Each structure stands twice: as C-alpha cells, then as structure tokens.
Amino acid sequence: MSAEVKDIFSQVFGREPDVCAFAPGRVNLIGEHTDYNGGNVLPCALNLGIKGAARLRDDKTIRLYSANFPDKGIAEISLSSLLGGEWTDYPLSVIRTFAAMGYVIDRGADLVFSGNLPDGSGLSSSAALEVLTGLLLKELYGFSVTAQELAVFGQFAENRFIGVNCGIMDQFASAMGKSGSAILLDSATLDYSYAPFPENDAALVIVNSGVKHSLASSAYNDRRRECETALADINKVKKASSLCALSVDEFERYKDSIQNPVCRKRARHAVYENHRTKQAADALRNGDLTEFGRLMRESHLSLKDDYEVSCAELDFLAETAWSFDGVYGARMTGGGFGGCTVNLIKKDRLSSFVGTVSEKYRKKFGIDAQIFAVEISGGARVISD
Numbered sequence: 001m002s003a004e005v006k007d008i009f010s011q012v013f014g015r016e017p018d019v020c021a022f023a024p025g026r027v028n029l030i031g032e033h034t035d036y037n038g039g040n041v042l043p044c045a046l047n048l049g050i051k052g053a054a055r056l057r058d059d060k061t062i063r064l065y066s067a068n069f070p071d072k073g074i075a076e077i078s079l080s081s082l083l084g085g086e087w088t089d090y091p092l093s094v095i096r097t098f099a100a101m102g103y104v105i106d107r108g109a110d111l112v113f114s115g116n117l118p119d120g121s122g123l124s125s126s127a128a129l130e131v132l133t134g135l136l137l138k139e140l141y142g143f144s145v146t147a148q149e150l151a152v153f154g155q156f157a158e159n160r161f162i163g164v165n166c167g168i169m170d171q172f173a174s175a176m177g178k179s180g181s182a183i184l185l186d187s188a189t190l191d192y193s194y195a196p197f198p199e200n201d202a203a204l205v206i207v208n209s210g211v212k213h214s215l216a217s218s219a220y221n222d223r224r225r226e227c228e229t230a231l232a233d234i235n236k237v238k239k240a241s242s243l244c245a246l247s248v249d250e251f252e253r254y255k256d257s258i259q260n261p262v263c264r265k266r267a268r269h270a271v272y273e274n275h276r277t278k279q280a281a282d283a284l285r286n287g288d289l290t291e292f293g294r295l296m297r298e299s300h301l302s303l304k305d306d307y308e309v310s311c312a313e314l315d316f317l318a319e320t321a322w323s324f325d326g327v328y329g330a331r332m333t334g335g336g337f338g339g340c341t342v343n344l345i346k347k348d349r350l351s352s353f354v355g356t357v358s359e360k361y362r363k364k365f366g367i368d369a370q371i372f373a374v375e376i377s378g379g380a381r382v383i384s385d
Contacts, residue, residue, distance in 0.1 A: 005067075009053040009112040012065045012074065017053035017112070019139040023132035023380035024049035025123040026173035027206060027342050028333050029284075030299050031277035033307055035167025035187040037227050038242025039274035042184055042281055043169055044197065044204075045177020047375040050115035050128045051383070054136040057108035062095065064088050067114035079108055090126055093161035094133040097153045100160075103143050111136060118208050118370060123340060126162075127170030130154030131380045139382060147379060148190065151175040165224050177379035184281040188242060195284040197376055202289055202328060203347045207321075207357060208370035209313040211338030220335050223266060223307065230267035233258045243267050244274040269306035273299060293329025293344055297322060300331035309336025313365055317341045320360050324353055 009017045024045040031041035057063075060079040066072065066087055075088045082099075084092045091111060099105060113132070117125040134150040137143060145153075154171035158164050168187050176183060181194040197204070231243050237257045240246050246254075251271040258264040276295045283291040300318045304310040314332040318341055321330030326349030333342040345353050354371050361369045 005051040005053045005112060005114045008065075008067050008114055009055070009110070012112055013055070013063070013110045015055065017110075018055045019136060020051065020053045020383050021132055021135045021139065021381065022049055022051050022383050023128040023135065023174050024177055024377045025117040025125060025128050026170055026177070027123060027204070027340070027374065028169065028173075029182055029342060029344075030280045030296055030331070031169075031273060032299060032303055032331075032333065032336075033223060033227075033309070034244055034270055034274045034277065035169040035185075036165065036224055037244045037270040037274070038188040039244025039270060040184060040186050040277040040281075041167075041169045042182050042195070042277050042284075043173035044182040044376045045173050045379055046123065047377040048117050048123065048372075049174070049377070050113055050117065050125065050132050052111060052113045052132045052136050054109055054111045054140055056140055057110060059108050060106075061108040062092070063108070063110045064091060065110075065112050067112070079105065087129075089162060090129045090157070091133040093157035094130050094153060095137065096161055097157040098134070098137055098143070100156075101153065103137075103141070103145075105137070105141060107141075109136075109140055123206070123334070124170040124174065126158065127154055127166075128174050128380075130157055131171055131174040135380050135382070147175045148172070150380065165221055173379075175379050177377055179378045180376050182281070182284060182376070184277070188244070193281075195281045197284065198287050198289065199376070201287075201347070203345050203350050203373050204376070205343040205345055205350065205353065205371065205373050207317050207341045207343060207361075209311075209317060209338055209340065209361075210367045210369060211311060211313050219309070219337070223309065226260075226263045226266040227270060229260060230258045230263040233260075233263070234267070243270040246271050248272060248275050265306040265308075269302045273302060289328045289344060293327070296329030296331040296342075296344065303332055303336065307336075311337060313338070313361075313367070314341060316364055317357065317361065317369070320357055321345075321353075324356060325349070326353065 028043040151171040326346040328344040330343040
C-alpha cells in the first residue's frame with residue numbers, strides 16, 4: 001500500500017522516506033450539523049483517503065509536496081514561520097498545533113501526500129490530511145500521542161488556524177475508524193461506541209454531485225452562529241449546555257423562546273437530528289435497514305427545509321434514489337452546499353442504480369456524477385509494503 005507514495009517521495013526528494021502512513025476520509029451516515037451543537041454523529045471511515053510519506057531533515061525547513069497538485073511544486077517553509085497558502089495551510093496548521101500543545105519540533109522534514117478523495121466532495125479530505133500529518137509527526141519525532149488526540153489536534157488546527165468552526169466528527173472518524181463499523185460519537189463528551197454495518201446485505205454508495213463547496217467561504221459559520229443565538233434564547237427559560245442536550249419534548253416546550261424564526265428552524269434540525277442519530281445507531285445494531293433508511297430520508301428533508309444547506313443537485317440525487325426500487329435510504333452528507341449523497345442499497349441492485357442515477361443526473365444537470373461503492377475502513381495507520 002505504501003509503494004506508490006514511497007515512490008513519489010523518492011522521485012520528488014531523491015531519497016527514501018522514514019515513514020509512510022494513511023488516513024481515511026469519512027462519510028457521515030446520519031447526524032449532520034449536530035457535532036458542534038453537542039450532539040451525536042454516526043460516521044464511518046472509508047477505504048478512500050490520503051497516503052503520506054515523510055523524512056526528517058537536518059535543518060529548520062519544512063518541504064511539502066502533493067501529488068494531487070503537482071503544478072504547485074515543492075513548498076518550502078521555515079519552522080520559524082510555518083505560514084503557507086492553499087492546501088499547505090492544513091499540514092502547516094497541524095505543525096503549529098503540535099507546537100502550541102508543547103511538542104518540540106526542532107528539525108525540519110520533507111512530506112509528500114497523495115490522495116484519492118474527490119476535492120470539495122464533502123468526504124473530509126481536509127480532516128484526513130490533518131490527521132495524517134499528525135500521525136506522520138508522531139512517528140517522525142517520537143511523540144506520545146493517542147489516536148484520539150490526533151483527532152483533537154486536527155480540529156484545533158482547523159478552528160484556530162484555518163478559520164473553520166468545525167466540530168470533532170471528521171477528524172475523529174479519520175483517526176478512530178473501525179473496519180466494518182460506523183462510530184456513534186457523542187461530540188459533547190467524546191464517548192463513542194461502534195455499530196456493525198451489515199455489509200453482506202447492503203452496499204454503501206457515494207454519489208458525488210460534482211458541485212464543489214468550501215466551508216470556509218460558505219454559510220457554515222453562519223449556521224453555527226444561528227444555533228448559538230437559538231441556544232442563548234433557550235437559556236433564558238431553560239438551562240441547557242447545548243441544543244442537543246435538549247430532548248425533543250423539551251425543545252417543543254421551549255422553542256417559542258427562540259425569537260428569530262430562522263434560528264428556531266436551525267435549532268429544530270439540531271435537536272431532531274440528534275434524536276434520529278441515536279435511533280439510527282440502534283437500527284443498525286438491530287440490522288433494521290428499512291428503519292435506518294427512513295431516518296436517512298427524514299434527515300435529508302430536515303437539512304433541506306430547516307437547516308437549508310442542501311441544493312438542487314443534492315435534492316435531485318436524493319429524490320431519485322428514494323424512487324429507486326432496492327434503495328433503503330439516501331441523504332446528503334457533509335456540510336452541504338454541494339458535495340455528495342450517501343446511499344444504502346441492496347447489493348444486487350448496485351449496477352442498475354449506478355446506471356439509472358448517472359443517466360437521470362446527466363439529463364437534468366449536464367453533469368457526470370461520480371458514483372462509487374465504498375468499504376468501511378479502519379482509522380489512520382502507519383503502512384508498509
């Protein structure tokens with residue numbers, strides 16, 4: 001598995017790497033925009049992701065190269081500045097985070113990255129890159145850092161240095177994924193458990209709309225502020241640590257205290273989505289894919305109507321899937337405003353599903369949707385030949 005990135009490293013830097021590693025992307029099965037609202041999420045790590053290779057240097061220079069952006073060439077940055085641009089902001093922000101956490105990085109390094117996650121698809125290429133960088137730093141410098149800490153550091157890097165107020169889900173799924181299982185994660189406490197996915201009965205299919213989004217320049221941060229406003233209003237009549245600390249009944253009782261009707265809609269999504277996510281984990285453990293699919297549909301409609309983060313392309317893909325015989329459920333996944341849908345379908349209907357969705361989407365939007373069945377992977381790990 002390491003052969004490809006190892007060869008790229010040797011070609012770019014003319015020497016062998018000290019370590020090679022892999023960090024997966026993730027797809028969230030259900031539980032969208034709940035993580036920063038103190039709620040539950042149900043992601044799984046994918047067999048798609050980013051591979052990296054690294055080697056220590058004897059000076060104070062960090063050199064970065066991405067096989068996904070070969071035209072950008074090699075970026076050279078001093079350890080004293082750690083300021084880059086575009087894609088290099090992510091690994092450099094992780095290095096800055098390690099330094100902020102008290103880890104001494106006094107030697108430079110060469111790092112190469114190569115990924116197969118579609119850029120802007122919502123499958124968390126940024127989180128995978130952050131977790132991967134953290135793992136490479138851990139191995140290079142001999143730091144004692146747990147997988148869970150790699151996730152926390154990745155989130156810190158994105159919040160503090162990238163400027164996106166993301167929750168912990170993406171980095172946690174990349175760092176803590178388990179082969180064949182989804183992760184039910186309580187983002188408020190970081191308590192987690194695994195829910196086995198019935199891979200013998202169903203296929204997990206990602207449909208990339210081809211519409212790219214950038215959370216940093218989208219309404220993501222607006223949604224977060226709207227939820228904070230809703231929580232502040234709720235707290236005038238009912239003390240709650242987060243929106244998702246409220247039960248559905250409590251929300252219905254106190255919702256009119258939220259003055260702004262838009263903020264009220266945002267809060268309703270968060271509370272109900274949190275409830276759906278816990279129900280969905282139970283359905284998965286019980287092998288009830290019909291119930292799981294019903295909850296996926298409810299989730300999409302809530303994201304479309306209450307949270308307003310869907311778009312025409314995602315709605316069309318979800319509705320097309322719902323009307324297809326053999327689909328248990330489908331929904332948009334990720335931050336929204338483009339990206340992907342996740343679909344749970346009967347395995348023997350996979351080929352027909354791909355053909356039908358491809359044809360209808362192309363006819364409607366003139367876009368060739370990228371469709372791929374994925375496997376549920378383990379989390380970030382060191383790799384060898």
